[in-house]
Amino acid sequence: MTQTRRYRYVGPAELRDLPATVDAVAVDAPGALAKVVFRRCPACGERNVVRDGDFTCALCDGDLPARWNFA
Numbered sequence: 001m002t003q004t005r006r007y008r009y010v011g012p013a014e015l016r017d018l019p020a021t022v023d024a025v026a027v028d029a030p031g032a033l034a035k036v037v038f039r040r041c042p043a044c045g046e047r048n049v050v051r052d053g054d055f056t057c058a059l060c061d062g063d064l065p066a067r068w069n070f071a
């Protein structure tokens with residue numbers, strides 16, 4: 001059984017790959033940076049990248065808070 005229903009970018013890989021992604025986005029459209037949002041899941045503590053306003057934890061399918069909580 002897979003826990004991933006939809007593509008989502010989680011885990012250590014995001015730390016490695018995200019800077020390149022941000023750079024590419026920043027060059028093309030600075031405003032698009034606002035669409036890349038981090039949330040930490042309050043249920044399992046996993047870091048998630050929220051895309052398209054889908055506030056669902058990729059690891060446990062829990063609801064992610066609408067407000068920033070990544071620290």
Ligand SMILES: [Zn+2]
Nearest residue numbers: 041044057060
């Ligand atoms: Zn979770």
